[in-house]
Amino acid sequence: MTGRMFHRFFIYASLAILSFLFCVPFLFMVGTSFKKYDDIVRAPLNPLPLAPTLDNFILLFQKLPFWTQFFNGMFIAVSVAVLAMVLNALVAFGFSRYDFKFKNVLFTIVIATILIPAQMTLVPAFVMFRNWGWLDTFYPVILPGAVSAINIFLIRQVMGSVPRELYESARVDGSSELGTFLRIAVPLSMSGIGIVGLLSFMASWNDYLGPLIFLTSEHKMTLAVGITTMNNPYKEDYASPITGACLMAIPVLILLSVVGQKYFVSGLSAGAVKG
């Protein structure tokens, strides 16, 4: 039995070491944001601040319209998440509830759009939004992410397991099609819809390229772009960007701990299993 014990110990030890290695960048991220400049330069290997200070945060709030950019990002990410939940659920319902002409062809088209990389429309979308007067507004960073094939696919996976008899009995009871969607399909596939909301929120909150191109004035920017503007090549300021990075990571980490990683994990894997 000692052989087996050793085997288990070996596996746990390697997993633990690897997990620790994965925490190191986070440790330094949090630690550095509380460090004084001298500590950062003199004791780089010590993740803990020797004399904790809030100076970096105070400096960050002076340099950046932090809360404006924070709420810009929040507003955009929440809008994307809400729109994504509503619109993708509608489309997924259409595909899972009904049989209609060209259904398979249309669904293949939906899936095929996954293959086209987003870079394709980088320039023409910019020119289009410029012509529409949408530059430096939130529309170009909200609307393009509202509907996507992968999210429709995710919700349809869950909706597909709703028994058809439920829909038909609702019809017999005189429920409209939209009513059936709202009262039966949505509550029963809330797990899928919720994951789409979460993933869309995170994708939007973490997005860099979109806000970089479309939001140019300081008061319209999101934090993702805002904290990168603090890299001043003339003055070595290590702490401000890291402090910003630290604050930016917090909402997603809170989301992860509140919603629970189990929910995340199952949602992300669901896309892969049939993918």
Next chain:
Amino acid sequence: MPFKSSTGIKIAPFLFILPFFLHQAVFNLYPTIYGFWISLYSGVSKLTFVWFQNYAYVLEDERFWKSMLNGVKLTCGSLFIVLPIALGVALLINQPFVERRKGMFATFFFTPNITSAVAVAIVFSFIYNREIGILNSFLGLFGVESIAWLESPKWTIPALIIMVTWRYLGINILYFLAGLQNIPHELIEAAKIDGANAIQRLWHITLPLLRPIMTFIVFQAIIGSFSMFAEAYLLANNGGGPNDSLLFPTMYMYEQAFRFQKFGYSSAIGYVFTLILLIVGLIQIKLFQEQDDRR
């Protein structure tokens, strides 16, 4: 289907799926066609119609091919470093006795993935800093001379791959775990009784059964590597890095369009890039499926 007769039910499905097609038409199809039109023009303020000249220039553009080569390097890093480690960790986590703590480990590896690319790049440029960086200070303990991770073209890609490994290992572990869940433990046990050693079991049972999910994982790795933008751009301090060693296609498009105002040229790059990526993606899917058929 008795309800097929009513007209309402006939239109309903199309009304439900309409948002997708409307959205695609406005935000994808129209820009795609418009982008092709733009790519036929040249010039910054005064536009001239030049037919396919931009495309000819793209194909001869050394910087474009350099960016594609960097994409190939990163893809190799993903396929031969990130994915094998992810598979290894997934196999460790998938052991029956680890089952209960699976979620805990998954969270550890997964958290970097949901952290913003901007935050990750900022923290890693600090880690890679030549004088006060954590990595050089650590290596210095063993007498390793300080490495110019972000200043020397030789070291930028390794630095990027280390960062990418940290960021994308977790999601790939999850994908592999999802695949491993579908392989019954009894099958592995039976092979064990038949005298197959660990490597034989991995090669002849686990890997073939993982093939469907591998198609997806490898596809994601290729597309993701070639689409690299934020992490590399910020690691290189808003640019392509020393000697363009961190220049990636999206970054090159961004630079041409938004720094030099060459919209036509940038659109042409977009088209060539998309076409190459589509071909590579389709070949990869075909290859994996053919091997599937042979088995």
